[in-house]
Amino acid sequence: MKVTFIYKGAENLGIEYLSAFLKSKGHATSLIYDPAVFSSDVFINSKVFARLLNIDKKVVKTVIASKPDIVAFSAYTGNYKWCLSIARQIKEQINIPIVFGGVHTTAVVATVLENEYVDFAIVGEGEHATIDLINHLSNSRSGDGLTGAGNICFKLSEKLIINKPRPYIQDLDTLPFPDKDLFFKKEPVFLHNPYLIMTSRGCPYACSYCSNNMLQSLYSNERCHIRRRSTGNVITELLDAKRRYGIKSVGFVDDVFTISKSWLEDFVEKYKSLINLPFYCNIHPLAFSKEIARLLKDGGCKLVFLGVQSGSEKTRSQMFLRHESNEQIINAVSYLKEMKIKISVDHIFGAPVEEEVDLRKSLDLYKNIKPDMLLTFWLTYYPGTSIINLAKKFGKLSDSDIRNINEGNIGFAHNTGSADRNRIKLYKKYELLFELTTVVTHNQTYNILSQLAVFLPFKKLFSLCIYMISGIRYFRPWIINKFRYAVSWHNAP
Numbered sequence: 354m355k356v357t358f359i360y361k362g363a364e365n366l367g368i369e370y371l372s373a374f375l376k377s378k379g380h381a382t383s384l385i386y387d388p389a390v391f392s393s394d395v396f397i398n399s400k401v402f403a404r405l406l407n408i409d410k411k412v413v414k415t416v417i418a419s420k421p422d423i424v425a426f427s428a429y430t431g432n433y434k435w436c437l438s439i440a441r442q443i444k445e446q447i448n449i450p451i452v453f454g455g456v457h458t459t460a461v462v463a464t465v466l467e468n469e470y471v472d473f474a475i476v477g478e479g480e481h482a483t484i485d486l487i488n489h490l491s492n493s494r495s496g497d498g499l500t501g502a503g504n505i506c507f508k509l510s511e512k513l514i515i516n517k518p519r520p521y522i523q524d525l526d527t528l529p530f531p532d533k534d535l536f537f538k539k540e541p542v543f544l545h546n547p548y549l550i551m552t553s554r555g556c557p558y559a560c561s562y563c564s565n566n567m568l569q570s571l572y573s574n575e576r577c578h579i580r581r582r583s584t585g586n587v588i589t590e591l592l593d594a595k596r597r598y599g600i601k602s603v604g605f606v607d608d609v610f611t612i613s614k615s616w617l618e619d620f621v622e623k624y625k626s627l628i629n630l631p632f633y634c635n636i637h638p639l640a641f642s643k644e645i646a647r648l649l650k651d652g653g654c655k656l657v658f659l660g661v662q663s664g665s666e667k668t669r670s671q672m673f674l675r676h677e678s679n680e681q682i683i684n685a686v687s688y689l690k691e692m693k694i695k696i697s698v699d700h701i702f703g704a705p706v707e708e709e710v711d712l713r714k715s716l717d718l719y720k721n722i723k724p725d726m727l728l729t730f731w732l733t734y735y736p737g738t739s740i741i742n743l744a745k746k747f748g749k750l751s752d753s754d755i756r757n758i759n760e761g762n763i764g765f766a767h768n769t770g771s772a773d774r775n776r777i778k779l780y781k782k783y784e785l786l787f788e789l790t791t792v793v794t795h796n797q798t799y800n801i802l803s804q805l806a807v808f809l810p811f812k813k814l815f816s817l818c819i820y821m822i823s824g825i826r827y828f829r830p831w832i833i834n835k836f837r838y839a840v841s842w843h844n845a846p
């Protein structure tokens with residue numbers, strides 16, 4: 354069977370994994386890709402420019418011309434409405450099975466299947482379920498016979514059939530390496546990015562705003578949510594990537610790269626001798642120590658992403674279900690600074706309940722730890738996550754708001770998101786004050802500049818500029834590639 358994936362705005366490892374798996378079972382895959390520079394949720398979201406560069410019609414035309422047997426969408430909440438719109442336009446012209454998967458589909462599968470032009474939806478891990486579905490579709494167009502088929506959901510005589518997920522894939526080494534060609538051939542700019550790789554699936558934590566929180570409820574029968582590839586398997590993929598694409602750096606995009614010290618010890622030894630490329634990764638203060646910082650340094654780590662989210666321990670634990678203390682954050686940062694590894698901190702504005710005093714506490718923490726970069730997110734409610742229940746409890750979300758969220762109506766995470774409209778001015782002030790801590794490290798100078806900053810117009814623009822400057826200073830290739838992507842000539846799906 355020939356499966357055509359449709360995606361926009363970024364490389365997607367989930368699709369790459371599925372494509373590789375499908376190919377390994379004898380199926381053919383292709384990708385129709387919309388660069389969506391101004392609506393990809395990654396860099397800048399601008400309705401005006403997005404409309405000017407809209408290529409939806411071309412996408413639909415190309416899909417139809419490619420004569421697929423099945424059309425497949427990977428939906429996260431931000432692209433869900435776009436996926437629906439493209440699916441509808443395809444279905445209006447050809448009657449072909451349309452399959453949805455991805456994190457948004459997993460969270461609200463019944464809502465997704467309510468759309469008449471979505472025929473099948475796959476929740477959770479997709480590899481084995483997709484093969485079963487495709488094998489089934491080669492003989493039949495209806496879901497008849499799929500009742501009880503783990504992860505596969507569909508409509509049967511107007512009834513929704515929502516099958517439970519099958520157990521996790523325990524041995525990740527059994528999976529073929531992601532099909533990077535699928536994206537690299539469509540969008541050569543990605544070749545210049547750090548090579549994105551996942552060495553694990555799952556996270557030991559369940560922060561209230563994160564999709565892991567939703568996934569852990571879905572997979573509540575599983576004893577452990579984390580699975581990890583062997584170090585040898587990861588090294589083989591990287592050796593292959595070095596040979597095929599000449600990669601220059603690596604991005605370990607595991608939820609928490611440092612969950613196991615013993616794994617890291619073994620990995621760093623092999624990585625240093627066989628790969629020896631600079632890399633970045635995500636860390637967590639509760640899975641960190643001086644020894645881990647040393648191992649990262651030894652392996653060639655240049656930058657880590659550290660989710661702090663709030664400097665107020667109350668906001669962090671009660672709103673975000675993050676139970677690390679400020680002391681643990683400060684310690685993690687000091688180990689990293691000792692090793693001269695750059696730190697990019699994430700902060701989330703817009704917790705359902707948050708006073709100005711909590712923002713002050715965040716400012717105090719950032720002034721203390723002086724991160725090299727600070728990326729501000731504005732709370733966006735992702736379907737199925739427990740922060741939605743919390744927001745409802747505090748009267749911040751109504752049932753109709755939640756329905757809206759499930760239908761993909763969320764704000765842009767880097768600019769106001771779902772934050773309370775009345776607080777945006779306050780948040781923008783603190784956004785600038787937080788950003789300043791990354792470029793002005795002298796306390797007295799900071800105090801003077803911060804008092805002036807409060808009176809600046811267009812605070813968001815200044816915050817963005819500071820973030821860019823830090824990005825260029827500390828992780829040049831990554832930020833430069835974002836620009837390269839934005840300005841390269843994009844019009845072919």
Ligand code: B12
Pocket residue numbers: 361362363364365366367368370371393394395396425426427428429430431452453454455456457475477478479480483549551555562563564565606607608735736766767
């Ligand atoms: C790596 C990563 C990125 C990378 C690469 C993107 C990617 N998806 O590979 C980058 C940095 C580009 C990125 C960007 C963004 N990301 Co991101 N990202 C991740 C991360 C950490 C890992 C994704 C991954 O590779 N997982 C491993 C693969 C194997 O799993 P998977 O993607 O879930 O795919 C499996 C199944 O879902 C299913 N499946 C997936 N697609 C399909 C399609 C079909 C047809 C079928 C049948 C099955 C199927 O099968 C796959 C294989 O088992 C996840 C968190 C996480 N742990 O998943 C967040 C995550 C996906 N990102 C998220 C967000 C919000 C974003 C951004 C919007 C952030 C931003 N504002 O900048 C952008 C969106 C960019 C875009 N246009 O795609 C959210 C999405 C939440 C939501 N409900 O929408 C997540 C879940 C993190 C979170 N906050 O909870 N991200």
Ligand code: SF4
Pocket residue numbers: 556557558559560563564565566608609637660
């Ligand atoms: S630590 Fe990160 S990946 Fe894990 S649940 Fe929290 S936000 Fe999600």
